[in-house]
Amino acid sequence: GEPEEEKDQAVKLFEHFIQASTCKGTLNSFNILCRHLDLDPVDHGTFYSSLKAKLTSWKAKALWSKLDKRTCHKEYRKGQACVGTKCLIIGGGPCGLRTAIELALLGAKVVVIEKRDTFSRNNVLHLWPYTIHDLKGLGAKKFYGKFCAGAIDHISIRQLQLMLLKMALLVAVEFHVNVEFVKLLEPSGHQEHDGPGWRADIRPADHPVADFDFDVVVGADGRRNTLEGFKRKEFRGKLAIAITANFVNRNTTAEAKVEEISGVAFIFNQKFFLDLREQTGVDLENIVYYKDNTHYFVMTAKKQSLLDKGVIIHDYTDTEMLLSSENVNQDALLDYAREAADFGTNYQLPILEFAMNACGQPDVAMFDFTSMYASENAGLVRERFGRQLLVALVGDSLLEPFWPMGTGCARGFLAAFDTAWMVKRWAEGRTPLEVLAERESLYRILPQTTPENIGKNFEQYTIDPGTRYPNLNSTCVRQNQVRNLYINGELPVTSTSLERNGTIRRPVNLARRDLTTSWKNGLAFCALIHRFRAHLIDYDSLNEEQSASNIQLAFDLAEQEFGIRPFTTGEGMAAGQDPDKSSMVIYLSKFYELFCGTPM
């Protein structure tokens, strides 16, 4: 009869939604499904349960049972924790979407604006074990059956965005494409006067989101964060030019046999890089290869070889000029990337045909990682006419990752959870200084996180930081240290988000006396890493007495970030005799090789 047909139709429409392979296709199929079921996601408090009641096919139920396991985390208080809180999220990248899902599960009204209308990045993100677990818990495999099958620990950015968008829509996140955030608009008066509260100046200006009043705004718009009020720290390393390249994957048996090159292997296999240089003139510091929807390569190339091979035309000292499109020979760049990929896979990939990017061009690009940016702070509170706004940054806007090491998504999601936790605290009615001090305490941990030093029990992970960070000290930043982040009145003119030369570089004393005893409390190792990648270590927070954990932190970071393998453990070194001099020389010389020429 008719109800059966209705049901079949609903199952079909749900399937369309699950299978949609583009951003627009997902949004369209979702709208059609909602219309068919006579549901409106604007009723965000009841949407998910209504949808669940109406979609009862086995496939839908399998997804609900996954999601139900998540929604019952006690932190969400059955979706009541943030009822009445209104959040605007700028940017629909992986981190904006991941934040949106958490805020929706807390019961907040969540609106995401995304300036583009396609998900087109083929590039592949490395996933830490916890992120794989996290995404599977949100039903990743229901949306994308191949998700992290077997030992696979990566996903293309577009696939990740696609599945996160679907998850977000199911929990009633409002998602608007082709809407660009321009700036925050302050309230024009006190609440009693009934005027608008905090709003966003957006393009197009007549879009309905322009009338959305919010209490929380999250900047998730990537490395060029547009939210005002955050100072940015710049970390200058030695010149680092990364090249990404994507080749078509036809999924043939021959292709399936080719081995991946994972990120941590680099600089050990000196012979590989010497042979590569000898045979092709391509000179690399590292290379990563993942077999995903495309054959994806990311490598750091030495400038001289790019000049020698005609990829870069003139040798400018200014990196922006050096890598400007006029100074790059695109064809030579393609050849360079192809040669590296071919050699790196031992000439086993049968046809190296470039995949296309969003502009219909071969998907090869060159990026400058000489300067990396991180925000000095993760959050602030603004108040005008008694109306408060909680402002937060997540993802690349907060802390820029070095792609060949693939920390973007992993640290990005941790920050998304920490931000959701902050919003929950805010909704509980805690004071701005309390909320900010806790948030900044957590942010101190973020750059130091590695797959080894975060909580091992992923099953227990929630937005509560205590479930994720062992030995957490969530009060290490005091309220009096965050007073400047509570901005009552107009924004001071000096704190623009693009303050690019506000480089903070604390002098660090490197112990030079000997190679053994003075390294034993771990501070010298940490200082060494801090010297070259200051954002990785909060040097001032280290305790001289915790030798083992200092050494282990340095060892873990050196391995994770630079691929330098430790020669012992922190415990081993702290407890034992003085370290063996030759192991120390070998270990330290790896840093030297990596960083020689880095401006002091």
Ligand code: FAD
């Ligand atoms: P993003 O993924 O950058 O998302 C930001 C989103 O905000 C984008 O969708 C953007 O369109 C939108 N946006 C920007 N400004 C506005 C605005 N004013 N209003 C509305 N929306 C806005 N990482 C790797 O590990 N390996 C790689 O090979 C790699 N390649 C990359 C290639 C490119 C071109 C880019 C931009 C990033 C790449 N990354 C790579 C970084 C990686 O994508 C991020 O670390 C990861 O996606 C998490 O970032 P995010 O969500 O914070 O920001």
